[in-house]
Amino acid sequence: MNSKNITGSQKTLPILLPVLVLVGVILLWVIITYTNLFPAYALPTPGAVIKSFKEEFAAGRLMNDIIASLWRVAVGFVLSAVLGIPAGLWLGQHLYARQACVPMLNFFRFLSPLAWIPFAILWFHIGDKPAIFLIFMATFFPLALATMSAVATIPSIYFKVAKDYNYKGMELLTKVTFPSILPQIITALRVSYGISWVVIVAAEMVGCQDGLGYGIWDARNGLRLDSAVCYMIVIGVLGMGIDRVLAQLTKLPNVRWGYER
């Protein structure tokens, strides 16, 4: 047995395989456009996309749109975390409140945030606010519900132990309840970040004059599909990148237990 070889391939394969798939997809794209399977106006060539990427970058528009979108997602997301997690904590601890509110929360969770677009524009007009509002509406309910069910299912033994060691009130909340649901909260944050990154594109198509979603909308209006693809790539890559950053939270030593059993 050559154990060195095995560990070597274990290290390189996870990087090599996705790169191969990426190269394959780009090749396929090149072949399709090169053989004119689609007309040039319906599917831009990789070359055209690279060119438009350079243009957008040089004009400063792309950078500006990235910052605008990131800002809206950050504000909307932080707002719903700051309100949704405490709401979930409270609901998780009170059975009657839970019974009273869960159907309504579920109703709003299943209501597509895009349904709020008319209200978003009527109430907040054009700019950052309607987009932030839509992101909040998209992420508050899943976050509150996930936190609530995490609290409601904390093993009762933790509270018995907490009583033996005199944890009460605020200390009970911050030193027992919260750490015991932290792994699930991190998962819920990742999921709702994913939702907000999807929603921002739609929100900016209607309520904004800049941002990544608006960039795609603008490209459509100008029939610049090369520019649209360039924005799509940026959206996908940024979304993945930020999820990787959030995934680092799961590596904190005091939450590892939640993922390893």
Add this chain to the structure above:
Amino acid sequence: MNDNKTVSLVLDNVSHSYGTTSVLQTLNLQVKNGEVVVLVGPSGCGKTTILNLLSGHIQPTTGVVKRTGNIRTVYQHDGLFPWLTVEENIAMGLRSVSDAAQREKEKQDLVELIHLQGFENHYPHQLSGGMRQRVELARALAGQSDILLMDEPFSALDYQTRLRMRLELVRILEQRPRTVVFVTHDIEEAAQLADRVLVLSGRPATVCRELEVNAPRPRDLTGSAVIETMKTILTELGLQQ
């Protein structure tokens, strides 16, 4: 810590029922200072209910529970907080110690006592079952604890680890004497550890036999004191002629 204190734990005519199901019937129990009382009985006979009454987690339907002294419980498993390290879990027991230096010293002593030096910064999920139970024990012994309630603390462990943990418990209690109420379905465990064994009947639980074991600890599993005690308990439970 509990040297000059009178520790007492009394169940006086206690009955308990969950809804219409009666779990305990007029139970009387008096635990003396420094005594190790082992309650033996079949699963579901109300042993854990007795511990919950003693610790005050539940109130009896009728009767009185009297306790003086600080009570800590050691659970079967998962009693440690998984988000805290070994050291931090033990430190939970030292919350009432105000002097930081003393707290640190006590923490180190306890880690040494359970032979887990080098594992201070490990999390519970990184330890074996036996190590976890040792940490639970250390946490329960830390600081101002007078009475230990043990709820089948070794029953989730494999047989050999269980044997080893009994010896560990005897050694640790030798160094840090406590009043102990130990609940188990393991007859060997009762015979090896107890000053006094109470054999419980099925639901509703009543004490059907009380039995003193006077042999000094540690007791050999195959020694005559343990064998004799086991015989008596087995006969009482109707498992041996």
